[in-house]
Amino acid sequence: MQAYQGLFYSNKELLNRICWANNGTLGPGNAIIFGGVKRDQAVWPGDMGVAFPSTFVSIEGFDGVKNALQAVYDRKNSDGSFQEAGPSLLRQMSETYHIRSMFSTYNYLLCTDDTSFLQENQAKYLKAMDYIYGKVxxxxxxxxxxxxxxxxxxxxxxxxxxxxxxxxxxxxxxxxxxxxxxxxxxxxxxxxxxxx
Incomplete structure (x- = not known):
């Protein structure tokens, strides 16, 4: 499943429907926010600026935000860059979305004081900061x-x-x-x- 990019098409309508139903249910086994409206159902760090507060207001919790951020951190590139879009698209090369991932990290920590999340991802965060400042x-x-x-x-x-x-x-x-x-x-x- 790790190689699956979320894109599938067959000339068999039943297979297409099964695949799209599966796309709507695949995840880490708990809440996650993603760009479902786009029908790609990928984590989009650039959208978290809107998704973050609306998630809190609508479901009164941050589990979906935390899990989406963790998906971004888990797939960070070796050079320190974050991907533009998380699973299932795994797009690359957007400084804006990289920066938005860092904003979202701060906002999540500001609202939750989740020090264990920060400790777990601090080295990745620091490498991400070095990466973006290497572009200056x-x-x-x-x-x-x-x-x-x-x-x-x-x-x-x-x-x-x-x-x-x-x-x-x-x-x-x-x-x-x-x-x-x-x-x-x-x-x-x-x-x-x-x-x-």
Whole structure:
């Protein structure tokens, strides 16, 4: 089943119906949020910004969010990058969705104080932070997603504080946020104001 990507088509209608019914029920054996409306039934970290609060309001719990995040962490690439979409699509190469995975991690921990989740995934989170900062260019910006990236070091600094980190991550991440803010103001905001 691990190789199955969730896509199936046969010229036999009964097989297609069985497959789609199976897609709707496959999962880790408990709650998980995914892009079911898209009919691909994959975990989409970029959608968690909406799915997270609506899941809490509708079912009053975070199990689905935790399990979706864990699916993302379990399938993190060796270079530290998160996949754009989790099982069953396993798409690659979206810095925006990578950043959204990190946002969702922070939001989940902020709302639940689930320290065991953080401890279990902390090394993967740190590698993910290193990955995305490895994409920052010589000006100190990340093309397209620079303003989204600004939130990552701020939330990363909070997570470092929550885990009583003694390696200086809080200082490192805060400095990155300050630097990125300067770059955004220099290259984006000032140019925008010059046009007005």
């Amino acid at each position: 260019d010589s000006r100190g910006s990340l093309n397209v997603t620079g303003t989204c990236l600004y939130r990552d070091p701020l939330t990363g600094a909070d997570l470092a504080t929550w885990t009583n980190d003694t390696t200086g991550l809080n200082t490192t991440y805060t400095a990155r946020a300050t630097s990125l803010q300067t770059v955004i103001n220099t290259y984006c905001l000032r140019r925008l104001l010059q046009r007005v």
